[in-house]
Amino acid sequence: MSKKTMYEKIWENHLIHQESGKPAILYIDLHLVHEVTSPQAFEGLRLSGRKVRRPDLTFATMDHNVPTKDRFNIADPISKQQIDALSKNAADFGVKLYDLNSLDQGVVHVMGPELGLTHPGKTIVCGDSHTSTHGAFGALAFGIGTSEVEHVMATQCLQQSHSKTMEVRVLGQLKLGVTAKDLILGIIAKYGTDFATGYVIEYTGEAIRGLTMENRMTVCNMSIEAGARAGLIAPDQTTFDYLRGREYAPQGAAYDQAVEEWKQLTTDDGATYDVVVEFDASTLEPQVTWGTSPGMGTNINSVVPNPADFPTLNERKAAEKALEYMGLTPGTPIKEISINKVFIGSCTNGRIEDLRAAAAVVIGRTVSSAVEAIVVPGSGRVRIQAEKEGLDKIFIAAGFEWRDAGCSMCLAMNPDVLSPGDRCASTSNRNFEGRQGRGGRTHLVSPEMAAAAAVAGHFVDVREWETVPVGAN
Amino acid sequence: MEALRIVEGLTAPVDRVNVDTDAIIPKQFLKRIERSGFGQFLFWEWRFDEQGNVISEFPLNQPRYHGANILLSRANFGCGSSREHAPWAILDYGFKVVIAPSFADIFYNNCFKNGILPIKLSEEQVEELFVKTQATEGYALTVNLEARTITDTNGLSIEFDLDEHRRQFLLLGLDDIGLTLKHEEKISAYEAKRASNV
Numbered sequence: 047m048s049k050k051t052m053y054e055k056i057w058e059n060h061l062i063h064q065e066s067g068k069p070a071i072l073y074i075d076l077h078l079v080h081e082v083t084s085p086q087a088f089e090g091l092r093l094s095g096r097k098v099r100r101p102d103l104t105f106a107t108m109d110h111n112v113p114t115k116d117r118f119n120i121a122d123p124i125s126k127q128q129i130d131a132l133s134k135n136a137a138d139f140g141v142k143l144y145d146l147n148s149l150d151q152g153v154v155h156v157m158g159p160e161l162g163l164t165h166p167g168k169t170i171v172c173g174d175s176h177t178s179t180h181g182a183f184g185a186l187a188f189g190i191g192t193s194e195v196e197h198v199m200a201t202q203c204l205q206q207s208h209s210k211t212m213e214v215r216v217l218g219q220l221k222l223g224v225t226a227k228d229l230i231l232g233i234i235a236k237y238g239t240d241f242a243t244g245y246v247i248e249y250t251g252e253a254i255r256g257l258t259m260e261n262r263m264t265v266c267n268m269s270i271e272a273g274a275r276a277g278l279i280a281p282d283q284t285t286f287d288y289l290r291g292r293e294y295a296p297q298g299a300a301y302d303q304a305v306e307e308w309k310q311l312t313t314d315d316g317a318t319y320d321v322v323v324e325f326d327a328s329t330l331e332p333q334v335t336w337g338t339s340p341g342m343g344t345n346i347n348s349v350v351p352n353p354a355d356f357p358t359l360n361e362r363k364a365a366e367k368a369l370e371y372m373g374l375t376p377g378t379p380i381k382e383i384s385i386n387k388v389f390i391g392s393c394t395n396g397r398i399e400d401l402r403a404a405a406a407v408v409i410g411r412t413v414s415s416a417v418e419a420i421v422v423p424g425s426g427r428v429r430i431q432a433e434k435e436g437l438d439k440i441f442i443a444a445g446f447e448w449r450d451a452g453c454s455m456c457l458a459m460n461p462d463v464l465s466p467g468d469r470c471a472s473t474s475n476r477n478f479e480g481r482q483g484r485g486g487r488t489h490l491v492s493p494e495m496a497a498a499a500a501v502a503g504h505f506v507d508v509r510e511w512e513t514v515p516v517g518a519n
Numbered sequence: 520m521e522a523l524r525i526v527e528g529l530t531a532p533v534d535r536v537n538v539d540t541d542a543i544i545p546k547q548f549l550k551r552i553e554r555s556g557f558g559q560f561l562f563w564e565w566r567f568d569e570q571g572n573v574i575s576e577f578p579l580n581q582p583r584y585h586g587a588n589i590l591l592s593r594a595n596f597g598c599g600s601s602r603e604h605a606p607w608a609i610l611d612y613g614f615k616v617v618i619a620p621s622f623a624d625i626f627y628n629n630c631f632k633n634g635i636l637p638i639k640l641s642e643e644q645v646e647e648l649f650v651k652t653q654a655t656e657g658y659a660l661t662v663n664l665e666a667r668t669i670t671d672t673n674g675l676s677i678e679f680d681l682d683e684h685r686r687q688f689l690l691l692g693l694d695d696i697g698l699t700l701k702h703e704e705k706i707s708a709y710e711a712k713r714a715s716n717v
């Protein structure tokens with residue numbers, strides 16, 4: 047039998063039809079839906095008289111437009127219209143919706159895994175590029191456009207061409223205090239924001255094996271920032287343990303049987319990837335981005351680069367534009383960059399472990415008087431768990447605002463936005479111009495680094511601080 | 520979807536790498552629940568300042584590029600989110616073709632669903648088109664999807680590659696969902712097999 051990669055196995059398990067010269071038709075096991083990219087798809091179904099073929103495989107929530115304070119009072123009428131449209135569409139088409147009244151409502155990529163909807167070997171899509179998050183379980187998960195959302199609703203299938211495969215082999219172990227966020231930021235800083243375009247990445251290596259499920263989600267989440275179609279991590283005991291007992295995970299004997307099947311998914315010894323790249327984790331330091339693309343990052347003990355040092359003309363121009371937008375001067379030590387906003391949350395770093403890590407830094411400390419800082423749990427369940435552990439009290443005592451679940455300041459579609467000139471240490475995934483609000487300047491960092499910056503008012507190497515473990519770790 | 524065969528017209532340059540979907544259409548405009556009317560918001564923060572004044576240096580605001588239907592840009596065009604609002608805005612503004620050295624995956628896919636032709640050329644070819652577009656007011660191209668060529672009136676002729684299925688798809692203005700539903704029997708059989716496995 048030929049040796050196969052995990053991607054190839056999942057692909058073959060879902061192949062409905064293949065003709066040469068045409069995209070394959072692939073079956074989709076789980077369709078996640080949110081309010082921004084779905085209204086036109088539901089409308090398309092209505093216009094053509096079609097139904098949602100498998101409402102039982104379709105789950106919706108509202109996250110992007112949701113206010114994180116006073117959440118039922120949506121001031122923006124167009125946001126409200128979009129939220130209301132999803133409620134109506136879900137009811138009309140029989141789709142399960144976790145709305146603002148639901149405990150499970152949250153950022154779609156936090157909610158899905160938490161409910162146990164995300165399983166190894168599944169094909170998972172959502173009208174959202176960070177669907178790559180679910181690859182952490184060894185599921186083939188990727189973002190699609192609204193036309194494809196309609197296509198999946200109508201057919202439970204997608205037309206797909208086979209991607210090339212790339213192994214990102216992480217060598218060595220992360221040093222103490224260096225996180226999964228630093229790892230993925232470091233990989234993208236080294237290889238660029240389009241090195242994986244056309245590829246499905248599989249992350250391998252001891253450092254990856256050592257990550258918790260939530261850390262793995264942070265890594266896979268940002269695969270799209272490398273241009274990848276999807277990111278995968280082979281399932282192992284960590285994965286199986288995470289899933290056991292979750293609402294939509296197989297239960298009892300079915301769980302044991304599923305685990306046996308999931309074990310078969312891993313890439314065969316001797317299977318080959320189209321490309322292999324290596325990344326040395328052992329020398330990595332905490333990362334901070336300085337520019338307007340996730341690849342424009344460096345380590346905390348470094349300086350803002352000089353555009354003149356970049357090899358190509360286009361890179362030099364891009365770096366110049368970025369520094370102009372970011373209001374930064376080449377040569378400035380990263381530690382001397384002052385910030386006035388901090389955002390801890392998003393589908394990259396809004397899970398319970400992220401909040402514990404941030405709380406461990408702020409406990410007994412106070413947010414700088416120059417900084418406004420918010421913590422936004424990724425879902426209602428994360429919020430409740432955090433409150434059970436007393437994390438909310440730690441944050442509030444330090445001067446953070448403690449909010450309700452949603453996408454919040456990750457993308458500025460709701461009331462949480464930066465003002466022009468604001469400089470934010472953010473645990474989200476994109477630092478594009480205007481991403482967090484027009485004229486706002488985003489520095490992507492880990493939850494620990496964001497928490498430390500909130501206290502100091504500028505970036506610091508959090509490893510130099512003593513921290514106190516908190517929560518049920 | 521409208522079929523696309525030949526596009527003739529002015530070329531407009533957006534000279535940046537990594538043009539992301541937040542730049543193509545900022546999120547405050549994603550709240551509409553229709554597919555139409557997004558063109559007015561295209562490149563919003565590059566076209567208008569905070570007070571809503573026109574930023575005259577931005578190419579799309581210069582009279583010489585008004586009415587352009589071919590957009591020229593740099594590598595990794597369309598990176599970022601999966602929002603189909605990006606191609607909707609591009610199309611609604613009047614562009615039918617986007618030329619760049621490379622495109623982000625989801626954006627590239629989304630173009631075809633909406634009758635936009637994204638063309639990948641080499642960095643050198645794109646650079647040549649930038650030089651010509653900027654040097655000559657009224658610089659126009661003819662993109663022929665049937666022949667897979669880009670030509671101007673001064674003898675420029677570039678052939679471009681395109682997956683044959685995608686080409687047919689645009690030429691015929693096909694309906695994806697209809698194509699998949701032709702395999703309804705296979706889909707049902709797959710579902711039945713799955714159900715009996717559980």
Ligand code: SF4
Pocket residue numbers: 109110153154155174176392393394452453456457474475
């Ligand atoms: S948290 Fe940010 S990246 Fe994640 S789904 Fe929401 S807007 Fe998208």
